[in-house]
Amino acid sequence: MDEWEEEGTSTTAPTSHTSSEVTQRGSWNSDGGEFGRGRGGRGRGRRGGFKSFSSGPDENGNDGDSWNNTGGERGGFRGRGGRGHGRGFGRTDSSEFDGDDDEVCENGFRGGSRGGRGSRGGFRRGGDQGARGGFGGGYRGRDEEFFAQGEDKDPEKKDENEGERPRVTYVPPSLPEDEDSIFAHYEKGINFDKYDDIMVDVSGTNPPPAIMTFEEAALCESLRKNVSKSGYVKPTPVQKYGMPIISAGRDLMACAQTGSGKTAAFLLPILQQLMADGVAASSFSEVQEPEAIIVAPTRELINQIYLEARKFAHGTCVRPVVVYGGVNTGHQIRDILRGCNVVCGTPGRLLDMIGRGKVGLSKLQYLVLDEADRMLDMGFEPDMRRLVGSPGMPSKENRQTLMFSATYPEDIQRLAADFLKTDYLFLAVGVVGGACSDVEQTFVQVTKFSKREQLLDFLNTVGAERTMVFVETKRQADFIATYLCQEKVLTTSIHGDREQREREQALADFRSGKCPVLVATSVAARGLDIPDVQHVVNFDLPNNIDEYVHRIGRTGRCGNTGRAVSFYDPEADNQLARSLVTILSKAQQEVPSWLEESAFSGPGAGFNSSRKGFASTDSRKGGSFPEKDVRSQLAAQTAVATADEEEWE
Numbered sequence: 051m052d053e054w055e056e057e058g059t060s061t062t063a064p065t066s067h068t069s070s071e072v073t074q075r076g077s078w079n080s081d082g083g084e085f086g087r088g089r090g091g092r093g094r095g096r097r098g099g100f101k102s103f104s105s106g107p108d109e110n111g112n113d114g115d116s117w118n119n120t121g122g123e124r125g126g127f128r129g130r131g132g133r134g135h136g137r138g139f140g141r142t143d144s145s146e147f148d149g150d151d152d153e154v155c156e157n158g159f160r161g162g163s164r165g166g167r168g169s170r171g172g173f174r175r176g177g178d179q180g181a182r183g184g185f186g187g188g189y190r191g192r193d194e195e196f197f198a199q200g201e202d203k204d205p206e207k208k209d210e211n212e213g214e215r216p217r218v219t220y221v222p223p224s225l226p227e228d229e230d231s232i233f234a235h236y237e238k239g240i241n242f243d244k245y246d247d248i249m250v251d252v253s254g255t256n257p258p259p260a261i262m263t264f265e266e267a268a269l270c271e272s273l274r275k276n277v278s279k280s281g282y283v284k285p286t287p288v289q290k291y292g293m294p295i296i297s298a299g300r301d302l303m304a305c306a307q308t309g310s311g312k313t314a315a316f317l318l319p320i321l322q323q324l325m326a327d328g329v330a331a332s333s334f335s336e337v338q339e340p341e342a343i344i345v346a347p348t349r350e351l352i353n354q355i356y357l358e359a360r361k362f363a364h365g366t367c368v369r370p371v372v373v374y375g376g377v378n379t380g381h382q383i384r385d386i387l388r389g390c391n392v393v394c395g396t397p398g399r400l401l402d403m404i405g406r407g408k409v410g411l412s413k414l415q416y417l418v419l420d421e422a423d424r425m426l427d428m429g430f431e432p433d434m435r436r437l438v439g440s441p442g443m444p445s446k447e448n449r450q451t452l453m454f455s456a457t458y459p460e461d462i463q464r465l466a467a468d469f470l471k472t473d474y475l476f477l478a479v480g481v482v483g484g485a486c487s488d489v490e491q492t493f494v495q496v497t498k499f500s501k502r503e504q505l506l507d508f509l510n511t512v513g514a515e516r517t518m519v520f521v522e523t524k525r526q527a528d529f530i531a532t533y534l535c536q537e538k539v540l541t542t543s544i545h546g547d548r549e550q551r552e553r554e555q556a557l558a559d560f561r562s563g564k565c566p567v568l569v570a571t572s573v574a575a576r577g578l579d580i581p582d583v584q585h586v587v588n589f590d591l592p593n594n595i596d597e598y599v600h601r602i603g604r605t606g607r608c609g610n611t612g613r614a615v616s617f618y619d620p621e622a623d624n625q626l627a628r629s630l631v632t633i634l635s636k637a638q639q640e641v642p643s644w645l646e647e648s649a650f651s652g653p654g655a656g657f658n659s660s661r662k663g664f665a666s667t668d669s670r671k672g673g674s675f676p677e678k679d680v681r682s683q684l685a686a687q688t689a690v691a692t693a694d695e696e697e698w699e
């Protein structure tokens with residue numbers, strides 16, 4: 051057995067929320083109200099409650115992934131107390147991101163000694179599973195969260211990297227191989243052609259001309275067929291401009307609104323080049339040397355990117371592979387060793403694979419940072435520096451570095467320049483950091499005590515339409531999901547304290563419509579491309595405007611329209627008011643007068659400590675950078691983050 055081989059894959063059955071019977075909900079708010087659309091009574095599932103589930107092993111030897119939908123009333127939220135290892139405060143708002151959850155753990159200060167919330171107890175319905183603990187732990191970051199304290203007695207969580215850490219045994223189910231599944235896609239929406247009206251700005255020297263059609267991209271036959279099978283007829287602006295830039299060998303920082311096709315904008319030219327070069331994955335080497343590495347901040351997002359890469363590479367010799375935390379390392383190593391040309395990874399697990407000598411960097415041509423601003427903020431920047439400083443990594447002059455996001459605060463742009471060649475091109479499709487114009491944004495003034503009822507009213511109104519509900523903390527996610535289940539709303543949840551199998555199951559249930567409501571923390575804010583998400587609800591507004599832009603971008607994708615409803619609690623959200631007004635105005639949407647007042651009146655109104663500065667365009671155009679050095683700015687932000695934590699304590 052190799053040093054990374056792990057024995058056994060047995061796991062204990064995790065707990066989750068789900069529901070079983072479907073029943074008609076009463077019609078609510080048919081007279082209008084805040085959300086009234088006269089559509090009450092659309093029917094929603096009835097069962098809810100949390101239950102255990104267990105079943106026989108699946109084909110990968112995992113047990114318990116099929117959800118035993120019995121006894122909806124058993125309820126009882128297991129809580130997740132006692133899990134923590136004192137994960138510390140090394141990141142501002144990244145506890146929901148996946149750089150290191152169970153991966154390398156050099157970030158931040160492990161073994162944080164805070165905690166202190168353990169006695170708050172959990173939300174229980176007195177069910178038979180409630181006894182496990184409620185919510186232990188203390189708040190550990192600006193966005194998030196409590197971290198559980200105390201012991202972790204669960205042997206399944208022994209990690210392969212650290213003696214005392216949980217071992218990860220989860221192996222995701224095998225992917226379907228049939229073309230219908232591989233190329234499944236949703237239809238582009240009525241506003242797809244309006245993408246052409248968005249202003250595009252390319253800055254930097256000698257940009258290559260844009261292409262207008264996929265034919266002009268001169269894709270090789272297999273790739274062209276795969277693009278067509280994916281339902282792509284015409285490139286989106288970020289593809290029209292981005293693809294030739296990448297094909298010309300230029301470094302790129304690209305900004306385009308959520309849901310406008312950034313993934314294909316980087317995948318297609320990379321795959322085209324690899325196919326043209328005739329690369330082929332070989333399983334004969336103990337160290338695999340990929341030509342491209344793609345990193346993204348969350349496991350679900352990197353998996354989605356991998357699926358896109360796999361789709362476009364289908365039937366060719368180019369082999370993409372994915373590595374991310376929460377999955378058995380041995381399983382992923384075996385997959386890598388089957389040969390890989392494109393490695394998609396979350397930073398921690400990727401660095402782990404490089405550290406173990408399974409992934410070598412000497413042939414690397416492309417390094418892609420998706421959600422680049424997130425990958426370079428305080429949370430992931432050290433990992434990114436470690437990645438580019440890894441042995442064998444070609445210098446920035448000798449690789450092509452590509453960055454994509456819908457948001458680029460100025461300070462991050464400045465930092466990004468460290469990773470890019472000096473003559474990189476900056477591509478801005480529309481307003482840098484702007485919200486997707488296909489999302490109708492509305493705001494409802496609430497008090498923190500009225501939010502739950504408002505949410506329930508809203509969900510009753512929209513019936514079975516797929517809705518993502520964003521909350522600020524993992525604890526809140528559990529609490530709201532439990533509440534909705536008790537109210538017979540078919541709900542599932544995703545957050546960083548759920549097991550990976552639970553996270554994937556939750557997404558699958560949401561995607562399939564089995565659970566039309568997904569309660570999520572920031573872990574699901576970026577990148578996820580889920581069909582038919584009609585509504586995003588900001589139950590808690592985020593403390594950062596970029597996060598708001600990404601969250602509401604889970605709807606209104608690919609030319610489809612969507613709606614975002616945000617609960618605005620003047621007591622808590624005032625610091626965001628000014629940024630919200632800016633976002634709304636730039637998206638040409640109505641600004642409620644009360645929001646405007648809130649933004650521009652009152653002591654300290656609109657002051658937004660966490661906003662890192664709107665970049666109206668390529669920061670190299672100058673003028674708007676703060677005077678001080680980026681590093682001291684980041685240090686100042688750290689201080690703000692720390693202060694935030696302390697307030698929460």
Ligand SMILES: Nc1ncnc2c1ncn2[C@@H]1O[C@H](COP(=O)(O)OP(=O)(O)OP(=O)(O)O)[C@@H](O)[C@H]1O
Pocket residue numbers: 235236238281282283284285286289306307308309310311312313314455456576577578579603607608
């Ligand atoms: N040219 C195209 N024609 C039709 N559909 C497309 C095209 N380009 C992308 N899509 C589809 O549009 C959807 C959104 O694309 P993608 O996820 O790449 O958006 P994004 O810009 O990366 O969004 P985000 O900022 O949220 O990460 C996907 O389902 C994708 O398959």
